[in-house]
Amino acid sequence: MNVADDHRKIRxxxxxxxxxxxxxxxxxxxxxxxxxxxxxxDELLLLSEKELSKIRRLGPQANGR
Structure with missing residues (x-):
């Protein structure tokens, strides 16, 4: 594992x-x-924009549109 991989794992x-x-x-x-x-x-970062848009009551203002 290189330094970049180590940093990615830590993040x-x-x-x-x-x-x-x-x-x-x-x-x-x-x-x-x-x-x-x-x-x-982490769970939030793994969601795509499409997945976020499907979450009820998480409207356009909430997800940056």
């Missing part, structure tokens, strides 16, 4: 350990993600 482990509360989301966005069982920053 992934760090994001995996962070809860959504660190993102200072609006209550509506936080609750929508919570109901969709998205609990960590």
């Amino acid at each position: 992934h482990e760090f994001a995996e350990s962070l809860g959504l509360d660190v993102l200072n989301l609006s209550p509506r966005s936080y609750n929508a993600l919570y109901r969709a069982e998205i609990e960590t920053v």
Whole structure:
């Protein structure tokens, strides 16, 4: 494994350990993600824009459109 791979792994482990509360989301966005069982920053980062758009009550303003 090279240095870039090591950094990628560390970033992934760090994001995996962070809860959504660190993102200072609006209550509506936080609750929508919570109901969709998205609990960590890592889980959120793994979602595509299409997957995000399917989360109920996570409207255009919430996902950057």
